[in-house]
Amino acid sequence: MRFRSGVRVTLALLVGLTPWACLSANPNASEDECSRTAHMQIYSNAFFSKEAGDVVGYELALHQLHDHAIDARLYIYQGEPNEDGISMSGKISDGKLTVEGSWVQHLIEHPSEKEIVKTQLVRIEGMLDSTQFRGTIRVEGVANPIKFRLKRVGNIWMCKR
Numbered sequence: 001m002r003f004r005s006g007v008r009v010t011l012a013l014l015v016g017l018t019p020w021a022c023l024s025a026n027p028n029a030s031e032d033e034c035s036r037t038a039h040m041q042i043y044s045n046a047f048f049s050k051e052a053g054d055v056v057g058y059e060l061a062l063h064q065l066h067d068h069a070i071d072a073r074l075y076i077y078q079g080e081p082n083e084d085g086i087s088m089s090g091k092i093s094d095g096k097l098t099v100e101g102s103w104v105q106h107l108i109e110h111p112s113e114k115e116i117v118k119t120q121l122v123r124i125e126g127m128l129d130s131t132q133f134r135g136t137i138r139v140e141g142v143a144n145p146i147k148f149r150l151k152r153v154g155n156i157w158m159c160k161r
Contacts, residue, residue, distance in 0.1 A: 012038055033085060034159040037061040037073060043133040043150035046077050046157040054078075058148055059156050060124065060133060062084070066090055072099045075123065075156055083158065097128045097135065107152075 046057035059075040069091050074086035090099030100123040107116045126135015131152050136145040 007142075032076075033073075033083060033156060036085075037156050037159070039063065040073070041151075042153050043049055043128075044153045044157065045148060045150050046075070055157055058137070058150060059152070059153075060150055061156060064092065070097065070099055072101075072124075074099075074103075074124065075158075076103075077157065087123070088122070090124075092128065095127050095129060096125075097133070098123070100124070100127045103139070133138075 039061045040061040041057060042061050044057065044059040046055055046059050048054070049056050056076040057077050059077075061073040061075070063071045065071055068091045070090050072088040072090065074088055075085050086101050087105045088099040088101030090097065092098075100121065103120045103122045105118045105120075107118055108114070109116050121140040123138045124135055125138075126133055133150045134148075136147050138145045
């Protein structure tokens with residue numbers, strides 16, 4: 001219970017960054033993301049909240065390129081999937097993972113219905129093993145880093161059928 005409460009508080013913080021906007025969805029992204037992440041290692045804490053009626057949490061998809069280089073995609077679920085994922089890159093050494101990328105959000109301002117593009121730097125650091133990832137997310141403009149633990153799963157939430 002305590003973990004889920006923490007996720008809700010964290011998600012409320014991220015949602016609170018844009019109280020006047022909503023995310024636009026790409027209905028075709030899920031199939032692309034399923035094929036894009038099929039060969040990647042997936043770590044997740046995403047779950048369906050019966051109370052909210054939505055999926056909440058994070059997912060991190062990792063692909064080791066060569067030596068210590070990593071390509072990654074971060075999925076943030078805030079009631080509506082971050083369907084395109086956040087493209088990230090970085091390195092891993094002795095289980096210590098560091099990746100970063102830009103979170104580009106296409107938002108709709110209300111009541112004007114004007115589209116706004118918001119970009120924030122996202123950095124993830126933590127420890128990775130074969131069963132879990134423990135670390136922090138730092139989002140530009142958010143004062144406190146978000147601590148989280150993700151367990152290894154077979155695929156991203158959007159690809160569960």
